[in-house]
Amino acid sequence: MNTNMEKVIIPRAEHSISRSLLSPNGVKVLYKLREHGFIAYLVGGGVRDLLLGREPKDFDVVTDATPNQLKKLFRNCRLIGRRFRLAHIHFHDEIIEVATFRSTVDAAEAAQEEFAEALPEETVEAPTEAEQLEDERDRRRRRHHHGPPILKSEDGMVLRDNVFGTPEEDAVRRDFTVNALFYNIADFSIIDHVGGMEDLRNGLIRTIGDPMVRFTEDPVRMIRAIRFASMLGFNIEPRTEAAIEALCGTINKATPPRLYEEVLKLLLMGAGERTYQMMRHSGLFEPLFPHFDAWLSRESDCYPHVRVGKALEWADEQIGQGIAVTPPLLITLMFGEYLEEKVALLRDEGLPPQQATDAAVAAFAGELAPTVSVPNRVLVAVRDILNMQQRFQKTPGRNGRGVVARLAFRDALQYLRFMEQLTPPKRSLADWWERFAAQQSEGVESAPPPKGEAGAAEAPKKKRRRRRRRRKPGGAPE
Ligand code: ATP
Numbered sequence: 010m011n012t013n014m015e016k017v018i019i020p021r022a023e024h025s026i027s028r029s030l031l032s033p034n035g036v037k038v039l040y041k042l043r044e045h046g047f048i049a050y051l052v053g054g055g056v057r058d059l060l061l062g063r064e065p066k067d068f069d070v071v072t073d074a075t076p077n078q079l080k081k082l083f084r085n086c087r088l089i090g091r092r093f094r095l096a097h098i099h100f101h102d103e104i105i106e107v108a109t110f111r112s113t114v115d116a117a118e119a120a121q122e123e124f125a126e127a128l129p130e131e132t133v134e135a136p137t138e139a140e141q142l143e144d145e146r147d148r149r150r151r152r153h154h155h156g157p158p159i160l161k162s163e164d165g166m167v168l169r170d171n172v173f174g175t176p177e178e179d180a181v182r183r184d185f186t187v188n189a190l191f192y193n194i195a196d197f198s199i200i201d202h203v204g205g206m207e208d209l210r211n212g213l214i215r216t217i218g219d220p221m222v223r224f225t226e227d228p229v230r231m232i233r234a235i236r237f238a239s240m241l242g243f244n245i246e247p248r249t250e251a252a253i254e255a256l257c258g259t260i261n262k263a264t265p266p267r268l269y270e271e272v273l274k275l276l277l278m279g280a281g282e283r284t285y286q287m288m289r290h291s292g293l294f295e296p297l298f299p300h301f302d303a304w305l306s307r308e309s310d311c312y313p314h315v316r317v318g319k320a321l322e323w324a325d326e327q328i329g330q331g332i333a334v335t336p337p338l339l340i341t342l343m344f345g346e347y348l349e350e351k352v353a354l355l356r357d358e359g360l361p362p363q364q365a366t367d368a369a370v371a372a373f374a375g376e377l378a379p380t381v382s383v384p385n386r387v388l389v390a391v392r393d394i395l396n397m398q399q400r401f402q403k404t405p406g407r408n409g410r411g412v413v414a415r416l417a418f419r420d421a422l423q424y425l426r427f428m429e430q431l432t433p434p435k436r437s438l439a440d441w442w443e444r445f446a447a448q449q450s451e452g453v454e455s456a457p458p459p460k461g462e463a464g465a466a467e468a469p470k471k472k473r474r475r476r477r478r479r480r481k482p483g484g485a486p487e
């Protein structure tokens with residue numbers, strides 16, 4: 010590690026970050042810490058993005074206040090994570106994450122655990138029963154002083170894995186130089202322990218310390234290198250790149266749920282197509298998606314599978330226009346052709362359409378489970394998106410409203426839009442359903458669909474009610 014690198018301080022006059030660019034809540038947190046005599050720095054992606062003139066996704070703060078001190082200082086504070094306690098300071102529409110400076114004793118173990126725990130809140134905040142039990146046992150042990158004496162701090166953190174550290178130690182345990190810059194609220198300077206400013210100027214993603222060591226500690230950093238390079242339009246520094254080439258086969262040492270989260274972030278940042286190409290090129294894609302990669306390498310009817318790239322480009326366009334692409338939609342877009350092929354094979358074996366889709370998605374989930382585990386609720390939605398494509402052919406058929414009310418309706422419609430862009434139809438079914446859904450939400454009943462093949466174009470314009478036929482007293486209809 011670059012622990013012997015010189016600390017450089019860039020005064021306010023020599024960099025571009027001004028307080029007005031920070032989130033007001035972030036500024037509040039920084040100032041409050043400062044007022045109470047603590048060190049308070051903004052760190053990570055926030056500093057990096059502000060220096061590049063980009064809008065940061067989130068604001069992370071580091072401090073020398075301990076989690077317990079944070080809890081006392083901020084009323085709106087929740088401590089999360091079991092081992093690596095982070096404080097989440099809750100505001101109306103934002104959470105500011107505050108961590109205590111750390112040094113890492115067992116870097117490899119800690120990286121796996123620490124950053125795995127930095128998954129989205131729902132993952133972090135839903136401790137398993139076993140974890141809750143362990144926490145409770147822990148509390149009791151501490152209360153009665155029976156616990157192993159130096160294993161845990163008063164905050165309950167496992168000292169073997171995590172001890173508080175100095176700012177410098179905290180900087181060098183981070184992944185890339187451009188991610189380890191501190192913005193100091195005390196004098197508005199930037200503190201650079203790792204040469205991050207220069208790499209930022211030169212557009213380089215470089216690990217802090219020996220890339221072979223850092224990627225071995227935590228293989229997910231290889232995917233992150235690609236994410237940042239692609240997101241920022243940076244190059245990966247040659248030694249870092251060579252290490253990825255050498256170690257790409259070890260990516261599966263990271264846990265499948267964590268890999269799912271990282272891959273998702275990678276593909277949903279608006280440059281998914283480019284990133285996908287970089288992943289394939291770097292050798293990281295194959296171990297993550299071995300079956301799919303093998304399929305990609307096989308041509309179908311002498312044509313390469315180009316739909317994946319097109320689907321990701323389409324997703325990038327949507328994201329660029331501010332239209333959300335959900336995880337299930339992304340997965341259906343990316344694996345759609347692959348899944349449809351599986352469905353077709355199962356149909357040939359005699360399965361009815363829905364069952365064939367269910368079985369295809371189940372088989373796909375089974376293939377992925379050892380490497381990238383897609384949560385069940387996402388798989389269910391993928392299945393629905395695919396199944397609804399059939400349903401869309403009938404406009405609206407029986408229970409059109411039911412179709413619109415389905416949870417996956419929006420995603421399914423977007424998928425249909427993509428498919429229509431790929432092979433433009435004479436009349437757009439997606440338009441039809443879009444209008445139908447709009448009318449449903451306005452409470453207007455639709456006219457029966459035009460007869461004929463699915464393309465039934467025009468959405469109904471006027472409310473028209475079918476009158477019930479009166480029955481003659483005798484019973485037979487008129
Ligand atoms: P983004 O803008 O995508 O959020 P980010 O740089 O903020 O990018 P995060 O995943 O939010 O990335 O992580 C915040 C910071 O934590 C990083 O900037 C980096 O300093 C550190 N970090 C995150 N993951 C790792 C890791 N696997 N190894 C070492 N440091 C990490």
Ligand code: MG
Pocket residue numbers: 053054055066067
């Ligand atoms: Mg971040």
